[in-house]
Amino acid sequence: MDVTPELVRHLAELSRLRLSEEEIERVIPELRSVLGYFERISDLDVDGLEEMVRPIFSANVLRPDVAAAGLTQEEALAMAPDKEDGFFKLPRVVEEGR
Template sequence: MSESNTKITEEDVRHVAKLSRLRLSDDEIHHFTDQLESVLGYISKLNELDVEGVEPMAHAMDMSNVLREDAEKAGIPTADALRNAPAQDDGFFEVPKVLGEGSGA
C-alpha cells in the first residue's frame, strides 16, 4: 500500500479489495478511495500534535474496577430453574439437537 504522506490510489483500494476477496464496482472503488484518503488526512492531522509528556490511557476518564470478594452462595434450586423449561429430562434442560453426523463437532 502507499507510504505515509502519499495519496491513496484506486489501485491501492483494488489491491486491498482483492486481498479481502471483495468485488467492488468502479463507483465503489472511487468512493472508497476518497473515504480512505479522508481518513488518512485526519490521521495525518493527529500526527502533528505534540504529545510529549502525555501519558497513554485506555479511557478518557479516570476509571477503576470495583471488585467484590468471590464468595460462594446458594444457587437457584433445580426445580425453580426448570419450571419454565419447554422440555426437561432427568433434572436437565432438554434442547433440540443442532449438530448432526459429519458436522465436525
C-alpha cells in the same frame, strides 16, 4: 500511502466485502481522508504529555469473585421452553456439509 483501487480491492477481500467498481471509486476519497487524519495525528508533538487512558476518571466496581451454588440441572431445564434427554433443545443454526 496512496490509496489505489487495487488497495481498496485488497482491503475489501481481507474484510470479506464485495464492492462494485462504483463503490471502490467512492471509497477511495473517504479512505484518503481518514488516512490524512492519522497523518495529522502522528505529526503532533506529544513529548512531555502525561499518558491518559480515559479523559475522565472511572473505576470498575466489581463484586468479589466468590464461588456460590448454582442451579441444578432440573432447575435450569425447568425454565427451558424446549428440552430433550436432559439438555436444552435449540433450533439448528449450522448447515450440514460445511
